Amino acid sequence: MQQNIIEYFQELVRIDSESRNERAIADKIKADLSSLGFRVEEDKCGEQTGGNAGNIYAFLPGKTELPPILLCAHIDTVRPGNGIQPEVNNGRITSATATILGADDKSGVAEIIYGIKDLISTGYNYPPIEILFTVCEEIGLLGARYFDKSKLKSKIGYAFDSEDIGEFMIGAPSQNTIKVKIFGKEAHAGVEPEKGINAIRIASEAIASIPIGRIDFETTANIGIISGGTATNIVPNLVEVKGEARSHNEAKLAQVTNDIVSAFEKAAARHKLENIEAKVEIDVKNEYKSFYMDESHQVVKVARRALQQLGIEPGFVKGGGGSDANIINAEGVAMIIAGTGMHGYHTVDENILIDDLVAGANTVKEIIKAYTEA
Numbered sequence: 001m002q003q004n005i006i007e008y009f010q011e012l013v014r015i016d017s018e019s020r021n022e023r024a025i026a027d028k029i030k031a032d033l034s035s036l037g038f039r040v041e042e043d044k045c046g047e048q049t050g051g052n053a054g055n056i057y058a059f060l061p062g063k064t065e066l067p068p069i070l071l072c073a074h075i076d077t078v079r080p081g082n083g084i085q086p087e088v089n090n091g092r093i094t095s096a097t098a099t100i101l102g103a104d105d106k107s108g109v110a111e112i113i114y115g116i117k118d119l120i121s122t123g124y125n126y127p128p129i130e131i132l133f134t135v136c137e138e139i140g141l142l143g144a145r146y147f148d149k150s151k152l153k154s155k156i157g158y159a160f161d162s163e164d165i166g167e168f169m170i171g172a173p174s175q176n177t178i179k180v181k182i183f184g185k186e187a188h189a190g191v192e193p194e195k196g197i198n199a200i201r202i203a204s205e206a207i208a209s210i211p212i213g214r215i216d217f218e219t220t221a222n223i224g225i226i227s228g229g230t231a232t233n234i235v236p237n238l239v240e241v242k243g244e245a246r247s248h249n250e251a252k253l254a255q256v257t258n259d260i261v262s263a264f265e266k267a268a269a270r271h272k273l274e275n276i277e278a279k280v281e282i283d284v285k286n287e288y289k290s291f292y293m294d295e296s297h298q299v300v301k302v303a304r305r306a307l308q309q310l311g312i313e314p315g316f317v318k319g320g321g322g323s324d325a326n327i328i329n330a331e332g333v334a335m336i337i338a339g340t341g342m343h344g345y346h347t348v349d350e351n352i353l354i355d356d357l358v359a360g361a362n363t364v365k366e367i368i369k370a371y372t373e374a
């Protein structure tokens with residue numbers, strides 16, 4: 001393993017690992033975890049994701065009798081993520097070329113591994129530690145979805161996959177994806193438009209009538225994709241619309257989803273010919289469930305104590321996105337998401353401060369200690 005976390009992080013980001021191509025980084029990380037004393041397994045989720053590697057699950061037996069604590073990060077990156085050349089300027093690591101840096105989420109991986117490595121080297125009586133490094137997080141949380149969560153013995157866990165050091169996401173919304181197909185009736189638009197049913201018109205009426213954007217402080221909705229029609233002189237018979245709704249409150253999510261669905265159904269019902277009706281096909285899929293941990297929960301208290309040790313003022317916020325933590329929480333492990341110091345993620349301006357990498361590893365270490373000493 002590399003000398004220190006700064007070199008280690010740069011080593012990790014040099015290894016290509018866009019989603020579905022995590023083989024090389026998985027092999028590197030498995031070897032490193034083994035060298036720290038972890039029992040390491042890789043599952044076969046690549047068969048389901050279409051990727052060349054599985055999730056890495058690793059277990060370190062403890063020196064004290066406690067239930068294990070879970071640490072989580074993902075090992076895939078978004079694009080453009082091949083051939084990354086990290087460079088250090090004024091204490092900040094960036095990508096030298098037009099690629100992402102991959103701090104999302106290799107900063108999380110490096111901080112977890114070096115936080116634990118450091119803790120072991122101090123002779124500390126650490127508890128059993130579980131690590132889950134997932135694949136294909138960036139393309140729909142696929143690794144976490146296919147991972148056999150019954151393996152997890154921890155009651156609490158931390159995903160290192162957010163921005164500011166000291167900031168924890170203690171809640172995230174639930175999300176529904178909504179796909180609508182509207183079937184009208186084709187006709188020549190100039191010769192006999194009265195024999196047609198215009199699917200674009202139906203879509204327009206529905207979209208104009210639905211809630212969109214920020215619905216309230218914890219609920220959002222969006223129509224993101226629309227396609228349909230083939231020519232200006234043809235009354236279009238098919239439109240496809242795709243959108244989503246998110247809320248931290250499951251009842252509100254159900255309500256806004258229902259409002260969207262019924263808007264399309266009502267708009268279609270208004271458009272019929274003598275013997276032909278417009279039709280809609282609507283597919284609603286829940287992508288992940290919401291979670292929320294209040295400040296009295298052990299997982300939050302441990303984080304607070306750890307940050308106190310580091311002299312960092314903690315922040316506890318609700319996020320707007322979905323992550324592996326949504327999937328893990330749904331299986332009964334209370335997991336919140338810690339900042340790693342990454343900034344500008346999913347862009348070629350992605351960067352991280354060296355000081356933040358070090359602080360992230362210290363956060364890992366202090367979380368394990370706070371958990372042990374509670």
Ligand SMILES: [Zn+2]
Pocket residue numbers: 074104105137161
């Ligand atoms: Zn991430």
